[in-house]
Amino acid sequence: xKRIFIDPxxxxxxxxxxxxxxxxxxxxxxxxxxxxxxxQVLYTLDLTDPTVQSRNxxxxxxxxxYSPLFCRHCxxxxxxxxxxxxxxxxxxxxxxxxxxADKCAACYxxxxxxxxxxxxxxxxxxRMIKCDFCQHLEEGPACVRSCPKKAIEVRxx
Amino acid sequence: MERFVIIGAxxxxxxxxxxxxxxxxxDVITVISTDERVHSRCMLHKYLGHERDxxxxxxxxxxxxxKNNIYHIPCQTVTKIDTQAKTVYYGGEGxxxxxxxxxxATGSAYFVPPIPHFREAxxxxxxxxxxxxxxxxxxxxxxxxxxxxxxxxxxxxxASALCRRGGAVTIAEMAPRVMPLQTDDYAAGVYQRVxxxxxxxxxxxxxASDAAVDGEGNITEVILSxxxxxxxxxxxxxxxxxxxxxxxxxSGIKAERAIEVDDHLRTSAxxxxxxxxxxxxxxxxxxxxxxxxxxxxxxxGVDTVYEKPYPFKNTSNFFGVTMLSVGxxxxxxxxxxxxxxxxxxxxxxxxxDGRLTGxxxxxxISNHGLYLHLIKNGIDISGKKDRIxxxxxxxxxxxxxxxxxYVYTV
Ligand SMILES: Cc1cc2nc3c(=O)[nH]c(=O)nc-3n(C[C@H](O)[C@H](O)[C@H](O)COP(=O)(O)OP(=O)(O)OC[C@H]3O[C@@H](n4cnc5c(N)ncnc54)[C@H](O)[C@@H]3O)c2cc1C
Numbered sequence: 001x002k003r004i005f006i007d008p009x010x011x012x013x014x015x016x017x018x019x020x021x022x023x024x025x026x027x028x029x030x031x032x033x034x035x036x037x038x039x040q041v042l043y044t045l046d047l048t049d050p051t052v053q054s055r056n057x058x059x060x061x062x063x064x065x066y067s068p069l070f071c072r073h074c075x076x077x078x079x080x081x082x083x084x085x086x087x088x089x090x091x092x093x094x095x096x097x098x099x100x101a102d103k104c105a106a107c108y109x110x111x112x113x114x115x116x117x118x119x120x121x122x123x124x125x126x127r128m129i130k131c132d133f134c135q136h137l138e139e140g141p142a143c144v145r146s147c148p149k150k151a152i153e154v155r156x157x
Numbered sequence: 158m159e160r161f162v163i164i165g166a167x168x169x170x171x172x173x174x175x176x177x178x179x180x181x182x183x184d185v186i187t188v189i190s191t192d193e194r195v196h197s198r199c200m201l202h203k204y205l206g207h208e209r210d211x212x213x214x215x216x217x218x219x220x221x222x223x224k225n226n227i228y229h230i231p232c233q234t235v236t237k238i239d240t241q242a243k244t245v246y247y248g249g250e251g252x253x254x255x256x257x258x259x260x261x262a263t264g265s266a267y268f269v270p271p272i273p274h275f276r277e278a279x280x281x282x283x284x285x286x287x288x289x290x291x292x293x294x295x296x297x298x299x300x301x302x303x304x305x306x307x308x309x310x311x312x313x314x315x316a317s318a319l320c321r322r323g324g325a326v327t328i329a330e331m332a333p334r335v336m337p338l339q340t341d342d343y344a345a346g347v348y349q350r351v352x353x354x355x356x357x358x359x360x361x362x363x364x365a366s367d368a369a370v371d372g373e374g375n376i377t378e379v380i381l382s383x384x385x386x387x388x389x390x391x392x393x394x395x396x397x398x399x400x401x402x403x404x405x406x407x408s409g410i411k412a413e414r415a416i417e418v419d420d421h422l423r424t425s426a427x428x429x430x431x432x433x434x435x436x437x438x439x440x441x442x443x444x445x446x447x448x449x450x451x452x453x454x455x456x457x458g459v460d461t462v463y464e465k466p467y468p469f470k471n472t473s474n475f476f477g478v479t480m481l482s483v484g485x486x487x488x489x490x491x492x493x494x495x496x497x498x499x500x501x502x503x504x505x506x507x508x509x510d511g512r513l514t515g516x517x518x519x520x521x522i523s524n525h526g527l528y529l530h531l532i533k534n535g536i537d538i539s540g541k542k543d544r545i546x547x548x549x550x551x552x553x554x555x556x557x558x559x560x561x562x563y564v565y566t567v
Contacts, residue, residue, distance in 0.1 A: 003560070003561045003562075004561070005561045006556060006561070008554070008556070057524070057549070059549050059551035060551070061551060061554065062552075067549075067550070067551035067554040069549065069550055069551060072561065072562045072563055074562060075560070075562065078443075078526075081443055081446055081447060081450075082442065082443035082446075083216075084168065084197045084198075084199040084200065084216060084442040085197055085199075085200060085214075085216055086197075086215070086216040086217055086218075103216075105197075105199065105200050105203060106474050107199055107472060107474060108472040108474055108479060108481070108522060109441075109442060109443055109472055111472065111481065111522055111523065111524075111525055111526055112470060112471075112472045112481055112483065112522075112525065112526055112529055113443055113526055113529070114526035115526055115527055115529070115530035115550075115565070116526065116527065116550040116563050117524040117525060117526045117527040117549055117550050118524065118526070119523070119524070119526065120523035120524055121479060121521060121522060121523050124477070125474055125477040125478075125479050129523075155561065157560050157561060
């Protein structure tokens with residue numbers, strides 16, 4: 001399976017990854033596009049719109065550096081282990097923890113159960129939000145492609 | 158070849174069936190359930206509120222049993238287990254299935270307190286199984302005045318569904334506030350108002366003590382402990398559940414309040430395991446799944462120690478008002494209680510000896526999972542009190558270089 005590896009020492013907190021994630025999922029629908037096309041989306045991103053949410057976060061480490069918070073698609077995912085609707089499933093072939101919004105009952109046991117605090121809720125409180133590895137983009141996750149420091153990269157594990 | 162039998166098709170039973178199949182591609186797996194169809198109890202209100210149909214509250218794929226080559230015997234209640242002959246009996250004991258390893262995943266059942274008429278009246282329902290929801294649906298078609306006993310998560314689930322459909326819902330709660338186990342007074346007040354805005358009426362700090370019945374024994378009026386009379390068309394009992402242990406008791410398997418299990422989820426009978434609500438270890442979905450998985454691994458011969466779950470944890474989402482409640486908010490003696498309140502949010506942290514012991518958040522609960530982890534593991538947060546409501550995993554950041562997963566650094 002693939003995982004986004006993080007090198008926090010390389011992260012300079014520019015949050016390109018956060019914007020790229022928002023652009024890749026604007027209007028809550030995954031967007032197709034090349035990196036250049038996604039860049040174009042960035043110009044029109046409405047950051048005051050609460051539905052424009054990022055699936056990753058960059059937080060300060062309190063020592064001048066940064067701690068990138070990204071879904072790990074854990075080997076034993078606590079979010080999927082808490083899901084009572086079947087909406088969150090570990091795909092044993094790809095290793096990804098996949099989410100099906102149609103099934104989700106918005107109970108938010110996943111939010112409670114992720115010890116790394118990754119899952120978020122939507123403003124309408126009808127879905128959850130987590131990394132989908134940009135499966136709609138052939139080139140792979142938008143965040144990784146947008147990182148100027150190569151602090152995040154997709155690796156096989 | 159081994160024969161595995163699972164009694165129960167809920168969170169624990171289904172997870173166990175899947176796990177056994179993953180480990181044992183060839184062996185025979187049979188699931189017997191009173192339930193006709195697999196469904197998630199946590200989504201019953203979606204069915205009762207007519208937001209979803211029956212297939213819509215299934216938590217596995219519609220072809221789960223065929224795809225995994227598992228025999229499902231639905232609509233059958235196991236009434237006896239011969240632990241010597243290793244055989245289970247169902248269908249009035251006219252049918253039997255032999256097993257090498259057996260899992261009891263019988264869940265829990267709602268409890269009806271000994272109030273006159275309540276135990277016999279045909280219009281008193283629980284809200285546990287799909288069959289209960291179907292009966293309520295039927296009753297609701299005939300009369301929309303609903304009396305609910307108990308304002309815990311189950312009572313509120315039922316109330317939210319029926320309010321949505323225009324029911325006249327009255328909830329009686331013995332405690333002085335709604336959802337007494339998960340809330341504090343403030344959070345309870347917020348939920349109470351939201352429900353009242355949707356047409357629900359609350360009678361707090363009071364219980365039902367008697368009832369008036371018609372010629373068929375149906376309750377027509379609930380009489381409260383202060384003498385008030387509340388007319389109703391039917392009643393939903395949501396005053397707590399008890400582990401379903403009758404089958405275990407009748408079969409000589411050790412059980413008192415719940416089915417007794419060891420740290421491998423083995424019961425007192427050889428080859429018989431138990432998982433889920435029936436073990437009394439917890440009463441929430443994630444723990445039932447985890448127990449189903451652990452028990453199945455042990456049944457398949459993969460040694461798995463099941464660590465006792467941390468049971469004080471819940472989330473709720475009613476009419477878009479979301480709350481996360483973990484730990485003990487009620488145990489405040491010798492503790493520091495911090496509160497953060499804005500127009501949109503209410504948060505409360507209970508801290509004792511530098512450790513978080515309770516946390517409540519009402520509003521946007523995004524990214525809150527770490528609070529459960531901090532409480533459950535007694536992680537020292539004494540240096541981080543000033544930002545207790547803004548903690549992220551960044552405060553405990555660590556990376557496992559080998560596989561790229563995170564690890565807590567404390
Ligand atoms: C209305 C409601 C809302 C809930 N909401 C939440 C929530 O939001 N979050 C949360 O974490 N938890 C919630 N819960 C609790 C959660 O549903 C349970 O913890 C979970 O279902 C337990 O799973 P289980 O497999 O142990 O038992 P169950 O899911 O109850 O399954 C028991 C199975 O055993 C079968 N059975 C029992 N006895 C026999 C017998 N003798 N023979 C054959 N079959 C038998 C039943 O038919 C059923 O298939 C809720 C519960 C209810 C009732």
